[in-house]
Amino acid sequence: MKALTANRLTDGEVVFWTGADWSERFIQAAVFEESDVAEGAEAHAKSQFTLVVDPYLIEVAPVGGGLAPVSYRERVRAMGPTNKPDHGKQAVGGDDIAVLAGAHGAARSKGRVDLIRRK
Amino acid sequence: MYRYDDIDREMLADRVAEFRDQCGRRLAGEMTEDQFKPLRLMNGLYLQLHAYMLRIAIPYGSLNAAQLRKLAQVSRTYDRGYGHFTTRTNLQLHWIKLKDAPDILDELAGVGLHAIQTSGNCIRNLTADPHAGATADEVDDPRIWAEAIRQWSTFHPEFSFLPRKFKIAVTASPKDRGAIRVYDIGLRLHRDDEGALNFEVLVGGGLGRLPHLGPVIRERLPVRHLLSYLQAILRVYNRHGRRDNIHKARIKILVASLGATEFARQVEEEWSLTDKEAVDLPATELARIRAGFAPAGFETLPPLSATFESARAADPALARFARRNVLPHKHPGYALVNISLKSIGETPGDCSAEQMDVVADLAERYSMNEARVTYEQNLLLPHVKLDDVPAVHAALVDAGLATANIALISDIIACPGLDYCALANARAIPIAQDIARRFADPALAETVGELKIKISGCINACGHHHVGHIGILGVDKKGEEFYQLSLGGSAEDDAALGQVLGPALSADRVAPAIDQLVEVYLRERREGERFIDTFRRAGLAPFKEAVYAQAH
Numbered sequence: 001m002k003a004l005t006a007n008r009l010t011d012g013e014v015v016f017w018t019g020a021d022w023s024e025r026f027i028q029a030a031v032f033e034e035s036d037v038a039e040g041a042e043a044h045a046k047s048q049f050t051l052v053v054d055p056y057l058i059e060v061a062p063v064g065g066g067l068a069p070v071s072y073r074e075r076v077r078a079m080g081p082t083n084k085p086d087h088g089k090q091a092v093g094g095d096d097i098a099v100l101a102g103a104h105g106a107a108r109s110k111g112r113v114d115l116i117r118r119k
Numbered sequence: 120m121y122r123y124d125d126i127d128r129e130m131l132a133d134r135v136a137e138f139r140d141q142c143g144r145r146l147a148g149e150m151t152e153d154q155f156k157p158l159r160l161m162n163g164l165y166l167q168l169h170a171y172m173l174r175i176a177i178p179y180g181s182l183n184a185a186q187l188r189k190l191a192q193v194s195r196t197y198d199r200g201y202g203h204f205t206t207r208t209n210l211q212l213h214w215i216k217l218k219d220a221p222d223i224l225d226e227l228a229g230v231g232l233h234a235i236q237t238s239g240n241c242i243r244n245l246t247a248d249p250h251a252g253a254t255a256d257e258v259d260d261p262r263i264w265a266e267a268i269r270q271w272s273t274f275h276p277e278f279s280f281l282p283r284k285f286k287i288a289v290t291a292s293p294k295d296r297g298a299i300r301v302y303d304i305g306l307r308l309h310r311d312d313e314g315a316l317n318f319e320v321l322v323g324g325g326l327g328r329l330p331h332l333g334p335v336i337r338e339r340l341p342v343r344h345l346l347s348y349l350q351a352i353l354r355v356y357n358r359h360g361r362r363d364n365i366h367k368a369r370i371k372i373l374v375a376s377l378g379a380t381e382f383a384r385q386v387e388e389e390w391s392l393t394d395k396e397a398v399d400l401p402a403t404e405l406a407r408i409r410a411g412f413a414p415a416g417f418e419t420l421p422p423l424s425a426t427f428e429s430a431r432a433a434d435p436a437l438a439r440f441a442r443r444n445v446l447p448h449k450h451p452g453y454a455l456v457n458i459s460l461k462s463i464g465e466t467p468g469d470c471s472a473e474q475m476d477v478v479a480d481l482a483e484r485y486s487m488n489e490a491r492v493t494y495e496q497n498l499l500l501p502h503v504k505l506d507d508v509p510a511v512h513a514a515l516v517d518a519g520l521a522t523a524n525i526a527l528i529s530d531i532i533a534c535p536g537l538d539y540c541a542l543a544n545a546r547a548i549p550i551a552q553d554i555a556r557r558f559a560d561p562a563l564a565e566t567v568g569e570l571k572i573k574i575s576g577c578i579n580a581c582g583h584h585h586v587g588h589i590g591i592l593g594v595d596k597k598g599e600e601f602y603q604l605s606l607g608g609s610a611e612d613d614a615a616l617g618q619v620l621g622p623a624l625s626a627d628r629v630a631p632a633i634d635q636l637v638e639v640y641l642r643e644r645r646e647g648e649r650f651i652d653t654f655r656r657a658g659l660a661p662f663k664e665a666v667y668a669q670a671h
């Protein structure tokens with residue numbers, strides 16, 4: 001399963017594609033079962049270059065109570081820095097953040113590394 | 120301190136106006152991200168994990184009170200009320216909005232600050248010995264030369280698109296406090312037997328994927344030829360640097376592949392063809408820059424201060440602070456006061472806006488309006504009267520800035536790592552926090568003595584892990600954070616690259632492993648040995664055995 005993420009152009013905020021627009025909360029992310037649908041959404045996101053920067057697909061998987069990104073990097077993005085619990089999305093709290101915070105599991109993720117390097 | 124003149128100010132104003140226009144066009148959709156990204160990077164604006172990050176240049180780590188207050192105000196107004204000082208003596212703001220960036224740069228320009236030379240394949244912001252102008256062992260103020268290079272290299276058209284970024288550090292003391300052996304070019308000022316000033320020129324140092332210590336390519340370069348000689352080095356690099364492979368594009372690879380002797384020969388050849396007069400700094404210009412660093416009215420004082428001596432006899436916390444953080448000054452009756460940004464459990468290098476304001480006030484009142492940033496992610500007041508040290512200490516205590524741990528095991532360098540950095544493999548900050556907490560007892564930390572731990576969240580090595588007495592590198596092992604330890608590195612006079620201890624450890628095993636390494640050291644050390652000395656004598660084996668024993 002995949003979700004589509006990016007950073008918002010105006011302020012760099014981490015956002016997720018809901019299927020209709022971009023949300024700051026991971027819980028509102030559209031989840032793609034089919035890879036061609038996911039890739040279609042990614043292609044569409046790339047055309048929205050006045051809204052977001054470097055959109056890319058991430059792996060998500062069920063965890064206790066919901067879904068969470070599989071890679072640690074993406075969980076940090078979806079919550080905020082672990083050294084400052086009062087910064088980032090985790091500062092607002094909520095059930096969805098609790099789900100993310102409780103998630104384990106690992107997967108390699110390069111995030112935007114390749115997008116950064118290619119240019 | 121050097122003050123920007125009208126030309127500098129005009130240049131900054133033009134630059135801000137240009138960037139404001141570029142940001143406007145990007146936000147209006149007149150530019151794609153591919154077109155805009157190099158432009159924002161040239162203005163120090165990166166996109167990180169959670170937001171944009173603005174990297175503000177602090178040339179040779181020198182700040183006056185007005186600049187420090189401005190950094191405080193900008194971080195309060197446009198960020199989350201703090202900043203992160205880096206191993207390049209820059210300040211990073213981690214929560215910046217693109218739409219605010221031109222206003223921020225405008226505000227910074229008002230006090231002669233900017234984000235030029237903090238990104239891109241150009242000559243980057245210069246670093247220098249943080250003790251410049253205050254230490255007895257220097258032969259000149261290295262900042263004069265760093266400022267000359269800054270002015271020459273800023274927007275230098277020939278060197279704006281080098282094969283890769285390019286970093287220069289300048290010191291003027293036999294003791295290396297600027298890590299010059301891990302720089303693309305390290306410059307060390309010294310006097311020859313006739314008393315003339317020369318540079319020792321080291322080229323091709325660097326950390327990252329393929330670490331190298333820079334070899335000396337010229338022992339005595341007359342200072343008046345500094346710029347023409349730098350030009351010759353950069354021309355050889357520009358011509359032969361590996362633009363085809365980003366991992367091999369730094370000058371260290373070129374120097375290593377040619378060999379230092381052949382590289383030096385090519386530089387000398389290029390230099391012999393150079394019209395030196397046309398490039399070298401005119402004496403009048405040097406004098407103008409030098410005047411900007413003229414010592415500011417030191418008083419004639421007795422070498423000992425009764426006020427300070429009685430205060431430290433009465434206050435053990437001040438006594439400890441004096442032992443760890445206060446250093447002798449070249450002028451009797453003065454001292455350098457280190458301000459640790461490594462209070463136990465906090466993020467190394469982070470400084471709140473309130474703390475910046477406190478340091479600005481102290482700099483203004485007690486340190487001739489100067490503060491410094493060190494590459495070890497601390498601050499420093501360079502010119503404090505011994506009489507004033509108790510008052511400075513008291514103010515630092517109130518601001519949570521009086522941790523007496525300079526060069527001790529809790530004075531850890533850590534890059535932002537996976538908590539902020541888009542390139543990271545693993546977090547660095549929580550590892551540093553874990554270790555510091557274990558050695559929170561100041562008496563224990565002092566018993567262990569000098570021990571430099573340096574942590575990077577990826578192989579780019581911004582946390583200098585290769586040259587830590589204990590280096591810690593975050594790696595991604597099947598998607599999990601693991602940490603590779605290395606021992607025996609140093610960035611100082613005894614510069615060395617660390618040796619890998621063994622297989623990478625999981626995050627929860629790192630701090631216990633540090634404990635085990637310290638136990639071995641305390642057991643094995645001989646009189647007067649620091650951790651690194653014991654390691655050099657005893658070798659890797661006893662340390663390795665202690666950490667990996669249970670695994671067998």
Ligand code: SF4
Pocket residue numbers: 534535536537540541542543544575576577578579580581582
């Ligand atoms: S070492 Fe790696 S993780 Fe750390 S700041 Fe540098 S690029 Fe980022």
